[in-house]
Amino acid sequence: MALLLDLQPLRASPPFRRLLFGLGVSNLGTQLTVVAVGLQVYDITRSTLSVGVLGICALVPLIVLGLYGGALVDQYDRRRVALVASVALWVITLALALQAFLHVDSVLLLYGLVALQSAGFAVNNPARTAIIPRLIDPFLLPAANVLQTIAFNVALTAGPLLGALLVAGGGFGAAYALDAVLFSAALWALWRLPDLPPETMADGVPVRRGLASVVEGLRYLATRPNVRMTFLVDLIAMIFAMPRVLFPAVGVVFLGGGAATTGLLSAAYAAGAVLAGVFSGGLVGMRRQGRVITLSIVAFGLAVSGFGLVLVSAGAHSPTRVLVVGLAAAMAFLAVAGGADSISAVFRQTILQSATPDHMRGRLQGVFIVVVAGGPRLGDLVLGTGSSWVGEAWTAVAGGLVCVVLVSLVVATQRRFLAYDARHPIA
Secondary structure (H helix, E strand, O other): OOOOOOOHHHHHOHHHHHHHHHHHHHHHHHHHHHHHHHHHHHHHHOOHHHHHHHHHHHHHHHHHHHHHHHHHHHHOOHHHHHHHHHHHHHHHHHHHHHHHHOOOOOHHHHHHHHHHHHHHHHHHHHHHHHHHHHHOOHHHHHHHHHHHHHHHHHHHHHHHHHHHHHHHHHOHHHHHHHHHHHOHHHHHHHHHOOOOOOOOOOOOOOOOOOHHHHHHHHHHHHOOHHHHHHHHHHHHHHHHHOOHHHHHHHHHHHOOOOHHHHHHHHHHHHHHHHHHHHOOOOOOOOOOHHHHHHHHHHHHHHHHHHHHHHHHHHOOOOOOOOOHHHHHHHHHHHHHHHHHHHHHHHHHHHHHHHHOOHHHHHHHHHHHHHHHHHHHHHHHHHHHHHHHHHOHHHHHHHHHHHHHHHHHHHHHOOHHHHOOOOOOOOO
């Protein structure tokens, strides 16, 4: 059994190769901005709850536009939809840089820009993701998803570190400006794609437009229990156990190091995801993908609880220096959590792409992005609120355990998901 990742998609499809490179570079800037925005809000307010409110500001546009954005992807040329949305996101990034250079220091403005950014993302991401099955043969989809996950998590590793260093050395404006520069790689990759007009249904009937298209997609999803389960188990994990909103306070209150520690914690999570992808050769051929997803999310929850226990041991005493042993232990648990989350993401995406017909992919990718991006944002609010009640440490411990219990209960009632066979993809 092969151990290292499968590179066949890169050799088989030059358009996929360019898209992977362009999105990987632009994602580096995106992750840099995510960290910078959280740090800027915390710098202004000194409140983890205020950082958590960023989650709700991003969640509402995702819910409102995520479903409709997916419908647009099924109605219009996917390349053009992605290009228009990407240009809008680039302009918003320039606005973030401008407010930082002008020292506006308005939390409300930051909330508004994050909301606009989320709206653009709600259209852009379903378009990009629905493009992939048109560029890659079906049997290469798991390997292609691993490569995308690695590229994303390399950005998630380097982006927070670079963002923290830029904030510490050059200020928030420098971080946002670099994001704007790096985003041009995505624009180039999308521009080089061939036209990708929407396909009709198998019976030749064109895809419906407007709200009717959204409703049609939701009705289709209602008849597909395995795809629904991929959404549900991820929502449980992200809402109750995604710990990223805790990182700014951890660097100040528990482990020391401030912004640099925030960057290291985010990077450790992503580094675990990268390692999981690099050594994924034996995973991409696994048939019982529902079982892999379930075990991965259980491991994720346990690792987050372990991270919380490290913080409990360190204590909330605002150290004046970095607690090296505690930081190393926290990073180790987060690396395990990131690896488990990465494995889950690869197979959840593969089930969605394999078991969904092309004329429905945009709309279900819209639901997918509401779940994948909206879940962590809602989790920011839930864990941010929990930290104001019981503190960041016990919030992480409890959140991880709740994740394990809820996922175990849900899967126990849906045995069909555990029996899902990749050789016969049934949604």
